Amino acid sequence: MNDLWHSLIPNVLNKPDELWLSTLQTLYMLGISGVIAFALGLILGVALVVSAPRGILPNKVFFATLSSLINIFRSIPFVILLAAMIPVTRLIVGTAIGTTGAIVPLVAGTVPFFSRQVESALSSVDLGLVEAAQAMGSGPVGIIFRVYLKESIPALIRVTQITAISLIGLTAMAGAIGGGGLGDFAIRYGHQRGQTDVTYVTVLVILAIVAVIQISGTTVIRRLQH
Amino acid sequence: MIKLENISKTFTAQGVSFKALEGVSLEIERGDIYGIIGFSGAGKSTLVRCINLLERPDQGGKVVVDGEELTALSPRELRGRRAGIGMIFQHFNLMPSRSILDNVRYPLQYRGLSKPEQVKKALEMLELVDLGGKANNYPSELSGGQKQRVAIARALACEPKVLLSDEATSALDPETTQEILELLARLNRDLKLTLVIITHQLQVVKNLCRHVAVMERGHVVEQGEVFEVFANPQNEVTRHFINAASNLSKAEALLRSKPDWLNLLHGEKLVRLTYLGKGVSEPVISKLTTDYQVSINILFADVELIGGYPLGGTVGIFSGAPQDIAAALDFTRQQNIKVEVLYE
Numbered sequence: 001m002n003d004l005w006h007s008l009i010p011n012v013l014n015k016p017d018e019l020w021l022s023t024l025q026t027l028y029m030l031g032i033s034g035v036i037a038f039a040l041g042l043i044l045g046v047a048l049v050v051s052a053p054r055g056i057l058p059n060k061v062f063f064a065t066l067s068s069l070i071n072i073f074r075s076i077p078f079v080i081l082l083a084a085m086i087p088v089t090r091l092i093v094g095t096a097i098g099t100t101g102a103i104v105p106l107v108a109g110t111v112p113f114f115s116r117q118v119e120s121a122l123s124s125v126d127l128g129l130v131e132a133a134q135a136m137g138s139g140p141v142g143i144i145f146r147v148y149l150k151e152s153i154p155a156l157i158r159v160t161q162i163t164a165i166s167l168i169g170l171t172a173m174a175g176a177i178g179g180g181g182l183g184d185f186a187i188r189y190g191h192q193r194g195q196t197d198v199t200y201v202t203v204l205v206i207l208a209i210v211a212v213i214q215i216s217g218t219t220v221i222r223r224l225q226h
Numbered sequence: 227m228i229k230l231e232n233i234s235k236t237f238t239a240q241g242v243s244f245k246a247l248e249g250v251s252l253e254i255e256r257g258d259i260y261g262i263i264g265f266s267g268a269g270k271s272t273l274v275r276c277i278n279l280l281e282r283p284d285q286g287g288k289v290v291v292d293g294e295e296l297t298a299l300s301p302r303e304l305r306g307r308r309a310g311i312g313m314i315f316q317h318f319n320l321m322p323s324r325s326i327l328d329n330v331r332y333p334l335q336y337r338g339l340s341k342p343e344q345v346k347k348a349l350e351m352l353e354l355v356d357l358g359g360k361a362n363n364y365p366s367e368l369s370g371g372q373k374q375r376v377a378i379a380r381a382l383a384c385e386p387k388v389l390l391s392d393e394a395t396s397a398l399d400p401e402t403t404q405e406i407l408e409l410l411a412r413l414n415r416d417l418k419l420t421l422v423i424i425t426h427q428l429q430v431v432k433n434l435c436r437h438v439a440v441m442e443r444g445h446v447v448e449q450g451e452v453f454e455v456f457a458n459p460q461n462e463v464t465r466h467f468i469n470a471a472s473n474l475s476k477a478e479a480l481l482r483s484k485p486d487w488l489n490l491l492h493g494e495k496l497v498r499l500t501y502l503g504k505g506v507s508e509p510v511i512s513k514l515t516t517d518y519q520v521s522i523n524i525l526f527a528d529v530e531l532i533g534g535y536p537l538g539g540t541v542g543i544f545s546g547a548p549q550d551i552a553a554a555l556d557f558t559r560q561q562n563i564k565v566e567v568l569y570e
Contacts, residue, residue, distance in 0.1 A: 132319035134280055135390075136333035136380070137308045139301070146332070151323050226322065226364035 011195035022185035023205055025099045029171040029181055030209075033106035034164055040111045041163070042156075044070070045118025046144055056130065056140050073112040078170055081109050082177050102171070102179035110167050117159035121152045154221045161217040165210050172206075182206055227420045228254040228388060231288040233276050235269075235444075246272040247283070248444040254437070256387075259414055259421040261435030261452065263428065263467065268441040270424045274390050277422065278311045279304060292387055309333060312381030316393035318373040320365040320380075326352065327361040330380045337384060351379035355409060371402035375409065382413070388420045389413070395430055403427075407434045428467055432456070432532045440464045452533035457502045458564070474498055474528055477541040481569060488569060493548055496525075496569040497555070500539040503562040510561055511540065518554035520546040541568070 006013060044066065050056055051063040076084070082105045086096040089104040125148055133147045149156070172183025182202050190199030235247040246269045254260045262270045275281040276289060279296055283289065289296045296307060320329050330348035339347065352358050355375040365373055374394060381389055391410070395403040411434055413419050423435055431438050431452060439449040440463055448461040459465045469475035477498065480487055488496060499510070514520050522542045529538030544551050555565050 126317075126319070128315060128317055128319040129321055131280060132313070132315065133332070135278055135308060135311075135313040136384075137305045137336050139305050142336075147321070151321055153323065224323070226366055 009197040009201055011189060011198050012201045015189075018185065019201065019205070022180065022182045022202075025179075026168070026171050026181040026183075026206075026209070029099050029102050029106060029174060029179065030164070030167055033103045033110065033171075034167055036103070037107045037110035037114055037163070037167070038160065040107065041114030041118055044111065044115035045122060046148065048115065048119040049122040049148065050140065050144065054127070056134075056143055070112045070115055073108065074116070078105075078109045078173055081105055082174060086177075097178040099180050102174035102177065102181075105177075106167065106170055106174055109170050110163060113166065114159070114163045117163060118156065121155035121159050122148045124155060125151050154224050157217050157221050157224075161213055164213050168206060168209060227256040227258070227292060228252070228277060228422065229288075229290040230273075230276065231290075233273065233287040233289070234284040235272050235276065235281055235287075236284055245444055247276070250444070250446050252439060252446065252449070254420060254422060256420055257414070257418050258437055259411070259423065259435045261423045261425060261431040261438040262441060263425055263431050263438060264441035264463070265426060267443075269444040270426075270441050271392055273441070274392055274422060274424045277388075277390055278308050278313060305336075309336060309384040310386045310388070312378075312384070312386040312389040314374065314377045314381050314389065314391050314394045316396045318365070318370075318377045318397075320373055320376055322365050324364075325361070326357070326363050326365065326368070326376050329365065329376060330383055332380060333384050347383060348379075351383050352376070354382070354413075355379045369402075370398050371405055374398065374402075374406055378406075378409065378413070382417075382419075386419075388422065390422045390424075392424045393426070394423075396425065396427065400429075403430070404433075410434060432530065436533055440467070453535045453537065456532050457500070457537050474500070474526055474539045474541055476526055477568060488543070490543065490569065491545065493551075494543050494545040494570070495551060495567050496541070497544050498539060498541045498564075498566045498568055499558060500564040500566075501537065501562075502564055510558060510563065511542075514544075514554045514558065518546070518550050518557065520544050520550050520554045539564075 012019060047066060048063065051059040051066070053060070053063070085105040085108055089096045089101055092104050093100050095101045129147050129151060130143055133143050138146060171179070171181050172186070175181050175184025175187060178184070182205060186199050186202040189195045190202065230250060230252045233247055233250045234245065237244045237246055250273060262273060264270045272281055276283045276287070277291065279289065283297070287297065291307070291311060294307065296304060299307065321332065324332070327345065327348050330351050331344045334344040334347055349358065349361060352361055355378055357372060357375055357379065360368065360372065360376075365376070368376065377394075389410075395406050398406065407430060410421060410423075414421050423430060425431060435452050437450065438452045438455050439446045440455070440461060441447065442463045448455060448459065448464050455464060456468055459468055469478070477496065481496075490496065511522055511524075514522060522544055524540055524542040526541040527538070529536050531537075544554070546554075559565050
């Protein structure tokens with residue numbers, strides 16, 4: 001049995017610690033930037049829906065500015081964003097390299113995408129519900145929390161899943177600026193040294209992380225839906 | 227109870243402005259059931275939204291509810307007052323992620339009640355609409371009529387004095403519509419609730435309302451007691467509405483599509499009689515035959531209860547000597563009956 005593994009994935013078995021460390025680094029980047037991006041994206045998504053022309057607090061200038069800022073950031077390819085953000089990253093977290101240095105560009109690359117997703121999730125809330133809530137005396141804060149957010153929880157979980165999975169892809173790229181993690185691990189050994197088995201195992205680990213996100217999200221949605 | 231003064235509402239989209247309401251003034255008495263009827267686009271939904279200021283009328287309009295000028299309140303004060311004005315909608319607008327109980331609790335959470343108090347009140351409201359057993363279900367598990375009853379319970383949870391109903395029965399089948407109308411009538415009677423009913427269904431106004439306003443293109447073109455308006459419509463739109471729903475207009479429709487269907491002999495007249503009085507006591511038709519020697523071939527006859535009074539009429543072919551027919555029609559006119567000669 002041991003021999004079989006050694007012949008299948010020799011290059012993985014001689015550096016299990018490094019594989020473990022890379023996995024942890026990926027989870028670290030995913031967790032920290034995910035939480036920050038979730039909070040910021042939620043705020044911006046709500047801001048978009050609320051300030052939209054048919055929103056509860058319409059504001060043309062604010063909506064147009066925010067909307068075009070998001071579009072600009074969304075259209076920058078992530079690899080370029082990584083390089084372009086280096087000075088900003090240094091300013092914010094003190095370093096531009098390593099997993100911590102990767103967090104700032106990861107957040108910047110995820111927030112625009114996620115806020116659009118939140119916007120579309122909240123927009124699917126029936127405007128009749130908003131009107132009913134207004135008629136019952138809800139103000140803007142009540143409508144945001146008790147109608148928009150509360151009524152779109154399943155949709156929000158779904159878009160969070162999608163964003164988290166695309167964020168995993170971005171953490172792999174962040175390895176390019178010495179961010180570490182599974183992407184970096186696969187490139188250094190699998191690609192640059194031709195240790196193909198490392199690439200495959202890395203893919204399997206990432207698949208496992210994706211599966212956990214998918215299954216847990218779907219389970220929660222199923223519990224909440226009526 | 228409700229006073230609207232000079233309400234106009236202009237919507238502007240892409241630089242084009244559209245007047246949904248133009249100088250509408252209305253007064254609705256406490257405890258009344260007031261219908262607002264009109265074809266789609268007449269402005270009735272906008273008008274009802276001006277009562278609780280979901281739509282703010284243009285400058286110069288004044289909305290007074292229960293002695294308080296809502297148009298003069300700050301947004302915060304206004305939100306507090308809205309609890310005193312319940313509202314129900316065509317598509318119910320229940321929150322799908324909340325249980326029936328939590329839907330009814332929604333407005334109570336602004337009333338400073340503890341959770342057990344809210345639950346108690348919500349359950350009471352559900353009992354009031356006969357849905358006590360559905361507290362733990364979700365809106366998706368209920369029929370349309372049940373959903374509307376939950377919406378009514380929710381609208382009444384804060385014990386409002388006014389209930390606004392925006393096409394509340396338009397998405398329901400006739401039987402369920404009748405159930406909801408009976409429930410609304412009962413609430414009006416038992417709770418002294420003032421009802422404002424927006425509808426394009428004549429049936430709703432006939433069965434439920436005491437007063438009615440007819441709207442067209444942002445104006446109120448006719449208003450008054452339901453029976454008066456229906457017995458003696460002054461405006462084209464009102465007539466249109468009534469004719470579309472009445473059996474007695476079938477004769478006209480038939481005449482239009484098949485002019486030779488009648489085959490009137492010389493001297494015969496096709497006549498429509500509409501009873502305008504609040505009660506039909508004289509046996510007019512038999513009198514016409516016995517006292518005036520006019521024979522009447524009845525084609526259509528119809529009686530309906532409107533605002534609690536019978537309103538009806540007869541369409542028939544009158545034949546006899548010309549002077550007899552003329553005398554018979556004169557007599558009929560004196561009986562507070564509207565006489566229309568449709569064809570001769």
